[in-house]
Amino acid sequence: MTMEHESKAVDWRAKIRRAASLVRKESRQVVRDPSSIAIGIVLPVLLILLFGYGLSLDVTHVPVAIVLEEASPEATELASSFQLSPYFDAQLLTSMRRARDLMLAREVDGIVRIRPDFARNLSLGKGEVQILVHGVDANRARIIQRYAEGAIGQWVARLVAEGKDMPSGPVTVQNRLWFNEANESRYFLVPGLIVLIMTLIGAMLTALVMAREWERGTLEALFVTPVRTDEILLGKTIPYFALGMIGLGLCILAAKFLFHVPLRGSIWVLAGVSTLYLLVALGIGLLISSATKNQFVASEITMLVTFLPAVMLSGFLFDLRSMPVVVRLITYVLPARYYVALLQTVFLAGDVWSVIMPNAAVLAAMAAVLLFLTLRTTQKKLE
Amino acid sequence: MLDAILRIFALTRKELLAVLKDPRGRFALFVPPILQCLIFGYAATYDLNDVPYAVLDRDRSAASYDLLARLDGSGVFHRVANLNRSEDVKIYIDERRALLVVQIEQDFERRLLSGLAADVQVIADGRNSNTAGTAMGYLGSIVEAFNADWRAAHNWSGPAVQVSSRAWYNPNLETRWHMVPALVGTLTLLQTLLLTAMSVAREREEGTFDQLLVTPFRPVEIMAGKALPSMLVGMVQATNVLLVAQFWFRIPFAGSFLVLYAGLSLFLLAAVGIGLLVSSVVATMQQAMLFSFMLMMPFVLLSGLTTPISSMPEVLQYLTLVNPLRYAIDIAHRVYLEAAGLGLLFPELWPLAIIAAVTLSLASWMFRHRLA
Numbered sequence: 001m002t003m004e005h006e007s008k009a010v011d012w013r014a015k016i017r018r019a020a021s022l023v024r025k026e027s028r029q030v031v032r033d034p035s036s037i038a039i040g041i042v043l044p045v046l047l048i049l050l051f052g053y054g055l056s057l058d059v060t061h062v063p064v065a066i067v068l069e070e071a072s073p074e075a076t077e078l079a080s081s082f083q084l085s086p087y088f089d090a091q092l093l094t095s096m097r098r099a100r101d102l103m104l105a106r107e108v109d110g111i112v113r114i115r116p117d118f119a120r121n122l123s124l125g126k127g128e129v130q131i132l133v134h135g136v137d138a139n140r141a142r143i144i145q146r147y148a149e150g151a152i153g154q155w156v157a158r159l160v161a162e163g164k165d166m167p168s169g170p171v172t173v174q175n176r177l178w179f180n181e182a183n184e185s186r187y188f189l190v191p192g193l194i195v196l197i198m199t200l201i202g203a204m205l206t207a208l209v210m211a212r213e214w215e216r217g218t219l220e221a222l223f224v225t226p227v228r229t230d231e232i233l234l235g236k237t238i239p240y241f242a243l244g245m246i247g248l249g250l251c252i253l254a255a256k257f258l259f260h261v262p263l264r265g266s267i268w269v270l271a272g273v274s275t276l277y278l279l280v281a282l283g284i285g286l287l288i289s290s291a292t293k294n295q296f297v298a299s300e301i302t303m304l305v306t307f308l309p310a311v312m313l314s315g316f317l318f319d320l321r322s323m324p325v326v327v328r329l330i331t332y333v334l335p336a337r338y339y340v341a342l343l344q345t346v347f348l349a350g351d352v353w354s355v356i357m358p359n360a361a362v363l364a365a366m367a368a369v370l371l372f373l374t375l376r377t378t379q380k381k382l383e
Numbered sequence: 384m385l386d387a388i389l390r391i392f393a394l395t396r397k398e399l400l401a402v403l404k405d406p407r408g409r410f411a412l413f414v415p416p417i418l419q420c421l422i423f424g425y426a427a428t429y430d431l432n433d434v435p436y437a438v439l440d441r442d443r444s445a446a447s448y449d450l451l452a453r454l455d456g457s458g459v460f461h462r463v464a465n466l467n468r469s470e471d472v473k474i475y476i477d478e479r480r481a482l483l484v485v486q487i488e489q490d491f492e493r494r495l496l497s498g499l500a501a502d503v504q505v506i507a508d509g510r511n512s513n514t515a516g517t518a519m520g521y522l523g524s525i526v527e528a529f530n531a532d533w534r535a536a537h538n539w540s541g542p543a544v545q546v547s548s549r550a551w552y553n554p555n556l557e558t559r560w561h562m563v564p565a566l567v568g569t570l571t572l573l574q575t576l577l578l579t580a581m582s583v584a585r586e587r588e589e590g591t592f593d594q595l596l597v598t599p600f601r602p603v604e605i606m607a608g609k610a611l612p613s614m615l616v617g618m619v620q621a622t623n624v625l626l627v628a629q630f631w632f633r634i635p636f637a638g639s640f641l642v643l644y645a646g647l648s649l650f651l652l653a654a655v656g657i658g659l660l661v662s663s664v665v666a667t668m669q670q671a672m673l674f675s676f677m678l679m680m681p682f683v684l685l686s687g688l689t690t691p692i693s694s695m696p697e698v699l700q701y702l703t704l705v706n707p708l709r710y711a712i713d714i715a716h717r718v719y720l721e722a723a724g725l726g727l728l729f730p731e732l733w734p735l736a737i738i739a740a741v742t743l744s745l746a747s748w749m750f751r752h753r754l755a
Contacts, residue, residue: 184512185690303573323428345479
């Protein structure tokens with residue numbers, strides 16, 4: 001009885017020792033191979049700096065042409081309100097043909113056309129302004145349209161305020177944007193970028209590792225030692241997990257102190273859900289590499305299932321609710337979707353447990369399933 | 384000369400065989416771009432067609448019902464709840480149950496009937512402020528329509544300014560028209576770059592590169608033999624994506640295919656040049672993959688695909704000048720939607736030619752240097 005108990009205890013100790021020595025071996029490999037350090041630390045910093053500054057959906061200084069088809073004081077006043085607006089770089093023109101040429105050459109993105117008889121019609125209550133936008137980039141075009149309409153609306157409101165007899169519409173809409181009062185696109189893009197970066201890094205760190213050992217035959221060499229599969233996987237996961245956590249920490253610091261994204265939730269929740277997500281990402285990489293056993297195919301698949309899906313299907317940029325049902329079903333399989341919801345909530349809204357709990361639970365389940373599957377695929381090939 | 388061409392041809396054949404003989408490799412090269420184009424074509428849209436919203440209607444009058452009925456009838460907004468207390472607003476927004484909450488005050492109808500302006504308050508979930516902004520824009524135009532009808536029905540002294548908006552080249556402002564043509568270049572770039580970067584690295588790692596060196600191949604021929612198959616694969620991929628765009632999404636195609644393919648060949652040449660340059664620098668496949676990824680992320684995110692280049696800081700805007708994808712996307716848009724010819728595309732074509740020339744000659748120098 002005691003003997004058996006003792007042998008089991010020894011077993012555990014040996015197990016830990018074996019795993020620890022593998023961790024040590026793998027860590028040395030990581031430290032000596034600058035490419036792993038590059039992925040784990042340099043890459044996240046580079047990416048968050050580049051994209052944190054680079055990505056923005058905020059539209060400012062839009063080049064527009066203002067076509068004045070009459071020279072009344074009202075028309076010039078409206079035109080100058082465009083010239084003063086920080087959203088527009090307006091140039092005044094008198095002919096529509098010239099404006100059209102500028103638009104064709106993409107020197108302006110929009111035309112504001114103030115029709116003849118504007119002043120007279122205005123006093124009759126039907127002054128007419130036309131807004132023409134370059135529609136190739138539909139989202140930007142819509143934003144420009146909205147801003148232009150807003151600029152005109154404000155000008156009208158000012159006239160009303162100055163006591164000119166010009167009532168504003170019966171119903172006015174007062175918009176309030178919660179969590180992002182300043183309407184800064186960076187506030188939601190930076191948390192989204194963290195998701196993107198962690199997906200790539202986590203999966204990339206591990207994807208090639210197992211595939212490389214299979215290709216070189218070093219994994220078979222490991223199999224003849226007393227080391228077991230779960231210990232091998234543990235030895236592979238721990239060093240890369242640590243590396244990924246460092247990268248993640250740097251990303252969060254950049255978000256907070258460089259891009260001033262407000263962190264309204266608690267840092268512990270943020271760290272907790274990020275740990276879960278990193279495990280999922282590492283699991284994806286491990287599974288791909290042990291399933292393909294080929295570095296080329298592993299890298300192709302990693303790229304396919306991580307990078308673009310995380311951009312397109314995670315809710316980081318595009319609203320998930322507007323996608324067709326089939327596509328929406330696909331997004332449920334992607335871990336990035338849950339992490340985006342978590343980060344946007346924890347950063348901008350706070351600790352809303354009814355959002356955090358279900359999403360975190362899905363991530364935990366995914367991590368468990370992925371690691372289990374990796375264990376299975378690696379074991380099967382042993383036979 | 385003929386010998387050189389024959390040698391390049393042989394190497395191209397060998398290279399294509401190496402990539403295509405493995406059914407998994409074949410699958411990974413040709414099926415994903417088609418699938419991705421299908422999925423992303425649907426997914427990558429800033430247009431909203433389902434906006435869940437909640438209502439806090441304190442007025443419950445004919446006027447407020449009319450306004451809300453217009454929202455419900457729009458096909459975009461769908462009401463998830465009628466709220467009674469203002470505390471509920473926070474719950475619905477916080478828990479993401481509604482994207483917007485429309486709040487109507489008690490005196491809404493009374494004010495309207497007595498000729499005063501009435502407010503509608505809209506609270507939006509700004510966690511994705513772009514989506515929220517679009518939804519508020521939709522709501523604004525519905526309220527505009529309500530206003531116009533109210534004015535007509537109640538002899539309200541008319542609006543001061545009528546704004547009529549129109550969009551050129553994309554009258555309904557569909558994001559898909561913008562996105563799907565851009566995917567032709569994007570999806571092709573990803574795999575062409577990786578394929579080229581990996582091709583030499585794999586030979587190095589397997590030790591077959593040394594064998595290649597003792598053959599009569601000259602470094603330039605080896606390079607051409609590596610570049611050609613990747614370009615061929617890229618062309619087939621681009622064609623696949625184009626077919627999906629044409630026959631599945633039916634994106635209107637205003638220009639000419641000849642022009643588009645001319646632009647694409649130049650773009651692929653630049654992509655392959657970058658891939659070969661990566662290949663000439665790295666020693667292992669892992670490094671090749673790493674470098675390709677490091678290049679790909681900036682290429683895709685700083686190409687104008689998802690966020691406009693004009694919104695980037697000036698320094699980064701200059702950086703996009705060396706991004707081949709930026710030009711490929713521009714070319715696709717201009718050919719697709721504006722029917723641009725080769726003359727008009729010249730500003731996009733010459734940078735691609737320069738990128739291709741610089742990367743290819745650098746890569747060939749590197750090869751010669753390392754091989755000598």
